[in-house]
Amino acid sequence: MAPHGDESGAAEEATVVGAEKRPISTIVILIAMQTEALPVVNRFQLVEDQNSLFPKGVPWVRYYGTYKDLNINLIWPGKDPSFGVDSVGTISASLVTYASIQALQPDLIINAGTAGGFKAKGASISDVFLASEVAFHDRRIPIPVFDLYGVGLRPAFSTPNLVKELNLKVGKLSTGDSLDMSQQDEATIFANDATIKDMEGAAVAYVADILKVPAIFVKAVTDIVDGDKPTAEEFLQNLAAVTAALDQTVCQVVEFVNGKCLADL
């Protein structure tokens, strides 16, 4: 069995190396909220897919189009069928990541969205960060090894040239399904050494990792978690303005990605 295993491993490695040296062709941009997604849709003049790639019943929406040499797919998980609000959080994020990879076989996933930032770690409102690592802060399983599974620390795909060219701030991202932050969340976010906090990133990273698709995380700060304003209020106040900063950076990222191989990012 060993030689077979070795050959198959070598073949797989060759494919990955091959992909890294081939120009990026198809990208998936995952954005959880409509307010965050629409400026990017408009900027690239993407159109909504009327014949959904996704099964009947799911609220997920694909906007697509081409920009220079890129096939762009922006996936928004849509409005929850029961409650009518954006399908935020890790479950929808993981499902759309999975279904998008199955349907579109993208070369790269860009998860973009808003986030809370920690001023103690250097974040300010409207900063746009590229995440270096992602992890969860609300999956506490105090059994050896399960504890590490719960945290699910993963590196983002490394893009040193992109960071340099766009002069982006870089920080660690911590993900949880709550907009607020409990004491337990705070302790784990601190242990995760996170500068930014969102509700989707680590879920996207998990699915992208098991399906071997590189993923990067572009997150714009709407609220200061360790500040004196209530998160929900500050988030809603800044959402529209910060979305403009996010849109601009996502467009710069797409522009930078165009014509390049994964290895050049």
Next chain:
Amino acid sequence: MAPHGDESGAAEEATVVGAEKRPISTIVILIAMQTEALPVVNRFQLVEDQNSLFPKGVPWVRYYGTYKDLNINLIWPGKDPSFGVDSVGTISASLVTYASIQALQPDLIINAGTAGGFKAKGASISDVFLASEVAFHDRRIPIPVFDLYGVGLRPAFSTPNLVKELNLKVGKLSTGDSLDMSQQDEATIFANDATIKDMEGAAVAYVADILKVPAIFVKAVTDIVDGDKPTAEEFLQNLAAVTAALDQTVCQVVEFVNGKCLADL
């Protein structure tokens, strides 16, 4: 547009009613932990699917076989590829629910597993509950309507005859990604009026709901959350013994389901 919408709605309703009156043919049993799954696999002499229905890379395992008039598929999310532990929690649960429905089009989903129980609500170790409702307790989004989306309260598929025949305890189930319980979790679990607490149920319910597949939840109590023993310790101590009670009840449920229509459950 209205007449078309009406017709399509009526057609859909007719299909659902049709399904409710047709004998149940294919079931999916979702079980998060191998220790919980293997007794059921052995009992029904299910075999592991060597040509996975699922994409390369995912650790999900399907065991299948027939029992009387039923096609049984037991799906276990498998060992995490990075950490080697069972892929517990809502993200894996939602992904396998989605992928199983897509691949197998089951008539019924049975999510079985262990759970914590609240003695104040009448739960004891080894009790097996059928959930009447499921909700999340760790998705706090304090913005109007988003708060309800976060809690995600859903009824389980109603099975009054099954409850009566098997003399099962019935209680509300609350789901979160942590094995322990923070103060915030506790407050939401209390608001959810839950008797049992698990790490998958509400995620399975969410996906089953959007894809319109009926789902029921069979949960055996391994630990008393409002007792004096640490949850992780009590959980590990009781896991093997309680799994026997769970196995027995799952088998009784399958036996009861066999030859019946959804409407007879």
